[in-house]
Amino acid sequence: MKKVLFICMILFPLLIKAGGYQINTQSQKGLSMGGSVTGLAMDASVAFYNPAGLSALDSNYFNIGACLLMPKTAFLGPYGGTEQLSAKSFSTFYLYGNYILNSKFTLGLSVNTPFGLGTKWEDNWSGRYVTQEARLSTLFIQPTIAYKVNERFSVGVGPVIVTGNTKFRKALNVLNQDGSDGQLELKGAGNGFGFNAGVFGRFGKTSIGVSYRSEVKLDIENGDAVFSNIPISLIWNGSFPNSTKYNSSITLPSVISLGVGRVLSDKLTANIDFNFTGWSVMDSLVFTYPEYPELNTSSARKLENSFAIRFGAKYQYSERMQFRGGIGYEQSPVPDGYVNPELPDADKVILGAGCTYKLKKGWSLEGSFAFEDLRERKEEKNKQENINGTYKSYIYVLGLGVQYQF
Amino acid sequence: MCWGLACNINSKSGIGMLVALCIFFAGCKPNLDEPKYTSGEADFTSYLAIGNGFTAGYMDNALTLEGQLQSFPNLLANQFKLANGGPFKQPLVNAGNGFGYDFISQLTSGKTVLVNAINCAGQDDVDLKSLSVNDDDRKWIGNQGPFNNMGFAGAKSFNLYSQLFGKGGVTGNPFFFRVASDTGASSGLSSTVLGDAAMLDPTFFTLWIGGSDVLWYALAGGEPNGNQFSTITPVSQFDAAIDTIISKLTSNNTEGLVANIPDIEDFPFFSTIPYNGLILTQSQADSLNLLSPPGISFQAGANPYVVSNQGGGTIRQMKKGELLLLSIKRDSLLCFNKGTPQRPIESFKVLDSAEVLNIRNAIQSYNAKLRSVAIAKGLAYADMNAFFKSLSKGYVFNGAHYSSAYLKSSVFSLDGVHPNGRGYAIIANEFIRSINAKYGSNLPPVDVNASTGVLNP
Numbered sequence: 001m002k003k004v005l006f007i008c009m010i011l012f013p014l015l016i017k018a019g020g021y022q023i024n025t026q027s028q029k030g031l032s033m034g035g036s037v038t039g040l041a042m043d044a045s046v047a048f049y050n051p052a053g054l055s056a057l058d059s060n061y062f063n064i065g066a067c068l069l070m071p072k073t074a075f076l077g078p079y080g081g082t083e084q085l086s087a088k089s090f091s092t093f094y095l096y097g098n099y100i101l102n103s104k105f106t107l108g109l110s111v112n113t114p115f116g117l118g119t120k121w122e123d124n125w126s127g128r129y130v131t132q133e134a135r136l137s138t139l140f141i142q143p144t145i146a147y148k149v150n151e152r153f154s155v156g157v158g159p160v161i162v163t164g165n166t167k168f169r170k171a172l173n174v175l176n177q178d179g180s181d182g183q184l185e186l187k188g189a190g191n192g193f194g195f196n197a198g199v200f201g202r203f204g205k206t207s208i209g210v211s212y213r214s215e216v217k218l219d220i221e222n223g224d225a226v227f228s229n230i231p232i233s234l235i236w237n238g239s240f241p242n243s244t245k246y247n248s249s250i251t252l253p254s255v256i257s258l259g260v261g262r263v264l265s266d267k268l269t270a271n272i273d274f275n276f277t278g279w280s281v282m283d284s285l286v287f288t289y290p291e292y293p294e295l296n297t298s299s300a301r302k303l304e305n306s307f308a309i310r311f312g313a314k315y316q317y318s319e320r321m322q323f324r325g326g327i328g329y330e331q332s333p334v335p336d337g338y339v340n341p342e343l344p345d346a347d348k349v350i351l352g353a354g355c356t357y358k359l360k361k362g363w364s365l366e367g368s369f370a371f372e373d374l375r376e377r378k379e380e381k382n383k384q385e386n387i388n389g390t391y392k393s394y395i396y397v398l399g400l401g402v403q404y405q406f
Numbered sequence: 407m408c409w410g411l412a413c414n415i416n417s418k419s420g421i422g423m424l425v426a427l428c429i430f431f432a433g434c435k436p437n438l439d440e441p442k443y444t445s446g447e448a449d450f451t452s453y454l455a456i457g458n459g460f461t462a463g464y465m466d467n468a469l470t471l472e473g474q475l476q477s478f479p480n481l482l483a484n485q486f487k488l489a490n491g492g493p494f495k496q497p498l499v500n501a502g503n504g505f506g507y508d509f510i511s512q513l514t515s516g517k518t519v520l521v522n523a524i525n526c527a528g529q530d531d532v533d534l535k536s537l538s539v540n541d542d543d544r545k546w547i548g549n550q551g552p553f554n555n556m557g558f559a560g561a562k563s564f565n566l567y568s569q570l571f572g573k574g575g576v577t578g579n580p581f582f583f584r585v586a587s588d589t590g591a592s593s594g595l596s597s598t599v600l601g602d603a604a605m606l607d608p609t610f611f612t613l614w615i616g617g618s619d620v621l622w623y624a625l626a627g628g629e630p631n632g633n634q635f636s637t638i639t640p641v642s643q644f645d646a647a648i649d650t651i652i653s654k655l656t657s658n659n660t661e662g663l664v665a666n667i668p669d670i671e672d673f674p675f676f677s678t679i680p681y682n683g684l685i686l687t688q689s690q691a692d693s694l695n696l697l698s699p700p701g702i703s704f705q706a707g708a709n710p711y712v713v714s715n716q717g718g719g720t721i722r723q724m725k726k727g728e729l730l731l732l733s734i735k736r737d738s739l740l741c742f743n744k745g746t747p748q749r750p751i752e753s754f755k756v757l758d759s760a761e762v763l764n765i766r767n768a769i770q771s772y773n774a775k776l777r778s779v780a781i782a783k784g785l786a787y788a789d790m791n792a793f794f795k796s797l798s799k800g801y802v803f804n805g806a807h808y809s810s811a812y813l814k815s816s817v818f819s820l821d822g823v824h825p826n827g828r829g830y831a832i833i834a835n836e837f838i839r840s841i842n843a844k845y846g847s848n849l850p851p852v853d854v855n856a857s858t859g860v861l862n863p
Contacts, residue, residue, distance in 0.1 A: 076438040077804075079853040080488070084435060126853050130805035173806035173815050177519070177861045231862030233522050236530035376438070385805040392436040 021117040021136055021343060022253070022277060024328075024350070025067035025092045028366035028401040032354025033312025034326025036273040038209040038259025041200065042314070043403055044096035047108035047144045050211040050257070051156025052200035054098050054106040054146035063096045065366065065401025071118065073344050073393040075127070083125050085344075085393075090118035090137070094401075108144035108158070110196075113137065115164075115252045119342060127341045128171040128181065130385045134342040135167040138218070138252065142196055157197040164218040165189045166250065168342075172227070174234060182230045186246060186287065188223025192216040194252075205263040215254040215281050221247050225289060241292055248287045253303075254278040270313040279303035279333035299384050301340075306333040312352070320358040324368075327351055332377075339379035344391040346377035356403065366401040445489035446846030448661050452492055453554055454608035455479030456566065456599065456655070458618045460833075461557025462581065463496075465819035465826055467536065468506030468517035469543075469559060469581060471499050473819075476827035476857045479555050479612065481834035485849045486610075496555040497547060497585045503537040505544055505580070506559065509625060509675065509733060509821050511536060518820045520813070522863045526741035532813070532863060534820060544580060548587045548597075552605040558582045561599070562619045562639055563647035567654070572596035600654050611655050611662035612837065614790070616772045619644055620765050621823065624670050627731060627754035628761030629716060638764060641771040652779045663786035663841055666773040668794035670765055671729060674812035675822030676757065677798075679730040684709040684745050698747050711745030716753040729757040732812070732822045786844035793836050801832065803854040808832070816860050827857030 024035040027045035037049050044061035046053035069092065073085035094112040101107055117136040121127060144158030165188070172182035198211035225246040234240050254277070261271040282303040289295045312326030328350040334343060354368030372395035379388050455461050455477075462469055463477025474480065474496050483494030499505070503516025515536035523533035558565075558581040565571040571579050572586035573596050582599060583589055590596030619639035623630060630636035639647075655662065670676050684704075686694070691704035698704070702712060702723055710724040724730075734755050738744035745751050757765070773791055780787035797810040797817060808817050808828065817829030825833060835851040842849055 072435050074436040074438045076440065077853065079850050080440050082438050082440070126855065127804050129855065170805070173808075173855075173859070175859050175861050177863055179858050179861065233520070233530070233532050233863045236522070237532075386802040387804045390438055392438050394434060394436050 021115055022255075023069070023092055023114060023116050024370075025069065025397055025399055026094055026112050026114055027063060027096070028065055028354055028356070028368045028399050029314070029324060031067060031370050031397065031399045032324040032326060032352045032368035033271065033314065034310040034328035034350050034352045034370075035275075035308070036259065036271045036310035036312035036326050036328065038211055038257040038273045039207050039261035039271045040209075040259065040269065041207070044098040044108060045094065045110070047096055047098060047156075047158065048094075048110040048112055048114070048140075048142065048196070050198035050200055050209040050259070051108065051144045051158050051196055052146055052154045052198040052211070053209055054108045054144060054156055055148040055154030056200055056202065056207070057098055057100070057106065060099050060406050061097065062404040062406075063401060064094070065399060066091055066093045067368075067397055067399035069118070070396040070398075071393060072395070073119070073391060075121075075341060075344070075389050075391055077126050077389040079126070081126075083122065086120050086122050088118050088120035088133075090116065090135075092116060104148050106146045106148075108146065108156075110140070110142040110144060110158070112140055114140055117343065119344070121341060123171070127387050129173050130340065130387050131168070131170050131342040133167065133169040136164065136250065138162055138164040144196070152201050152203065154200045155198070156200070157195065160194040160196055160213070160216065162192045162194065162216045162218065162252070163189070164192070164220075164250070164252075166220060166223075166248070172230070174230060174240070176229065176231050180229060182240070183228045185226045185228070186223055186248075187226075188220035188246070188248060190218040190220040190249070192218045192252070207261040209257070209259045209261075211255075211257045213255045215278060216252045218250045218252065219247075220249060223248065225287075240295075244289050244291045246287050246289050248285070250285070251281040253281050264313075267316040268313060270311070273308075273310040273312075275308040275310070277306050277308070277333065280305050282333075300338065302335055302338050303333040304335050306331040310350075322356045323353075324355060325353045336379070337381055337383040339377055339382065339391065340385065341387065341391075344374075344377070344393055346374040346391065346393065348372050348374045354399070362405040364403040364405070366399075366403060368397075368399040370397040370399075371395070372397070441848065441850075443488040443850065444848055445486070445491075446842070446848070448841065448845035448847055449609040450486035450489060450491035452606050452609045453479070453483055453486055453494060454603050454606050454611040454655075455482070455555045455557055456603055456611060456651075457557040457614040458561040459557065459559030459824055460617060461612070461614055462555065462559055463557070463830060464506065464559040465821065465824045465830075466517040466519070467508040467515065467819075467821040468504040469499055470504030470517050471501045472827070472858065473504065473517075474498050474555070476830050477555060477557070478830045478834040478837060479557065481831055481852050481857075482612070482837060483554065485834075485838060485852060489847060489849060494554045495552075497551070497553045499543040500540060502540050502543070505539040508536050509823060511733075515539060520820065520861065520863050526737040544584060546584050546586075546589060548585055548589065548602075551585065551587055552602060553585060554606060556585075556599050556603045557614075558585075558599065560618055560622075561615065563615050563644050563651065564639065566599040566615065566647070566651055567601070569596045569598055571599065600651065604654070607658075608655070608660055608662075611660060612665065613651065613655065613662065614665040615648075615651070616644065616667040616769075616776065619772065620667070620670065620768050623761075624676065624757060624765055625731070625733075627752075628757050628764065629754045638768045641768060641775075644768075644772055645775045648775050648779055652783060656783050656785075661785065661845065663788055663837060663844075664776050664780040665788040665790045665837070666776045667769050668791050669769055671762075672794040672798055672810060673823050674810065674816065674818050675732040676729045677810075678732050678812040678822065679734060679739070680708075681724040681726060681728050681730065682708045682710045683739065684711050694746060702747060711739075711751055712747050713745075713751045713756045714753045716758075718753075721747060721750045724756070725759060727762060728759055729762060731755045731757075786840045788837050788840040790833070790836065793833075797832070803832070806855050808859075813860055820860070826859050828854050828859040831857045
């Protein structure tokens with residue numbers, strides 16, 4: 001069994017980010033199947049992927065787990081010399097549960113972090129006036145109810161309560177007499193609301209799911225803007241404060257998913273997913289400083305709606321062991337002219353693998369691994385910050401989870 | 407790369423595991439290959455930079471070591487080395503304040519720095535401070551040449567082949583005097599900039615000359631008053647000088663770049679103080695009107711400054727398009743009624759419409775000449791006149807926003823005429839663009855933000 005667990009931990013499942021700062025690490029099954037899960041109901045995580053799928057679960061599940069994301073990015077500026085994203089890993093976490101109330105209703109709870117970002121460059125790197133560090137973490141809480149309309153169809157819906165934290169750090173082009181830069185750090189938090197709804201249908205060996213997660217606007221009010229290492233003359237003449245408050249907002253886009261699952265044999269089930277993410281809501285990133293309006297900034301982001309296709313399968317190797325694998329292709333929402341080291345995004349191929357090992361009394365252990373290969377991307381005419389160069393990223397994701405079935 | 411490395415360990419049964427192990431434990435970092443740089447048709451083996459203070463890396467009113475290291479020729483030479491470039495030797499001064507001429511205080515001094523100050527209105531402000539000269543920096547080092555950077559602050563076009571230029575004393579140029587291979591001390595005949603430069607056997611040159619041919623006139627407010635140095639070089643003399651210089655530089659079919667001359671109104675020295683900077687309340691305007699001679703009147707808001715007419719005696723209000731020099735004491739304008747009928751601004755601190763036109767016409771003619779020789783000799787041509795105009799609209803590099811205004815995030819140094827390190831880097835990139843376009847090289851630009859900009863106290 002040790003050997004099996006070991007293999008499991010290595011071969012795990014599929015993967016991670018869905019373009020932009022969307023993250024696919026919302027369950028071990030999803031991660032291992034390339035995110036291709038909308039057409040299947042495998043455990044309580046379906047509350048997030050497709051609320052209607054809760055009705056298709058034949059027992060109660062409790063799933064909890066975490067994933068570690070390790071992005072690696074190289075940047076080659078036009079002036080030569082490759083610079084690396086400094087090691088900045090970040091973790092995501094999820095918790096799901098469902099409870100079959102009666103033959104018609106199933107309740108569910110989804111707590112997870114479907115959007116996030118973690119990039120950190122060396123403080124003195126060539127793009128320091130654009131970004132040194134960018135961090136976004138979100139927590140989505142979604143109580144859910146699903147209703148079985150008939151033997152074929154079910155519907156589900158849940159309100160989504162979101163809380164988010166952001167941190168942005170960059171150098172300012174104001175130099176001290178020793179040549180050092182000024183520094184700005186922005187830390188804020190905000191809340192937002194949305195909903196998640198879906199329809200699920202079963203036709204013999206085929207299942208179909210459609211879900212819609214609404215966009216969520218996080219309003220960041222009264223964030224802390226800390227200016228440091230600013231030349232004293234510029235503080236004295238009122239050009240810069242030591243610290244002040246700022247406002248901003250970030251819109252987390254809507255996602256429409258269509259998934260089709262098919263039982264291919266006793267042991268093998270496959271699923272194909274199509275996702276459409278409404279990134280165009282993120283037109284610009286605006287920071288306003290009510291006490292220092294001359295410091296206000298508005299950076300165009302011009303994100304575009306993006307499309308993803310994913311394919312995944314699970315294979316019941318033995319009574320105790322299930323293997324999964326998947327592959328996905330995601331289009332980047334970042335258009336040419338707006339590729340930015342804060343979000344060095346590109347079209348990507350995602351590979352995932354993973355497994356679930358059944359222990360005793362309803363407990364299972366799950367592990368997954370995903371590898372994301374972002375295409376090499378060359379920005380030659382950045383319209384916002386005039387930061388040009390070539391980016392190449394890999395993202396590694398490792399996930400572990402526990403499932404309890406009752 | 408780690409893919410190949412770890413995954414060479416082939417085993418029939420465990421390959422999948424190994425691939426996964428490789429990915430997971432190696433944590434492979436992505437890699438990007440730098441392009442191969444080529445010089446195209448150009449030969450950068452022996453690069454000669456020839457010109458005035460802009461070529462020397464003059465900044466903050468002085469020739470300093472940090473300025474020389476950040477000079478555009480030095481930055482260019484570093485990029486040339488990525489292709490077939492050779493060594494680049496500059497006549498370096500010692501680390502420290504350097505030496506030069508303070509345009510603003512109009513005295514010989516070391517470099518200028520910004521310091522905190524309380525201004526005459528009692529507000530927190532900054533002021534300029536000239537640091538002392540290290541006399542060692544002025545000593546002759548001409549026996550250490552030849553030097554690749556032959557840019558000398560104050561050099562006019564015809565100075566480049568004049569033996570007077572290398573002599574010490576009042577007739578010569580202190581910057582070339584220290585570098586000239588022969589200062590004429592023994593023979594009486596001193597060397598010339600072009601003559602010494604020829605010792606390099608240059609294979610590539612940059613020529614940026616002509617700015618000083620009008621700048622001294624502009625700095626004198628258009629009133630040379632018999633000082634020959636402060637006159638505008640007549641166009642015919644400039645044209646002849648350029649022909650002489652270019653024929654010498656290209657005598658071996660040497661390739662190179664010719665840059666043209668920016669307009670002076672694109673320099674903060676001439677653009678910082680607006681002609682109508684006299685801001686008055688209604689009551690201030692009323693009381694000034696009571697005392698003003700006919701033809702001069704004030705109103706609430708922005709008013710043109712009052713200046714003396716050349717020759718003194720009469721005064722007038724400035725017109726749009728006329729320029730004020732940055733050497734006017736700011737305290738006088740701010741607190742002591744400078745620019746009103748009681749204390750008119752001296753005519754030698756003003757470039758009136760006729761003087762502005764003299765300068766503009768000269769620059770236009772110079773630039774026409776520079777362009778025609780560049781075309782005739784098949785050289786690269788950098789239109790720095792247009793480029794400095796574009797800088798006034800702002801310039802962004804890797805998220806840093808630059809302006810051509812004075813101080814703040816300016817590309818100009820504290821003397822208001824010469825660029826600072828980042829300004830020179832921006833210029834170097836413009837030259838590189840021009841060289842790449844002409845000679846088919848693919849030299850990369852330099853990282854502007856690696857140089858120094860305006861240093862605030």
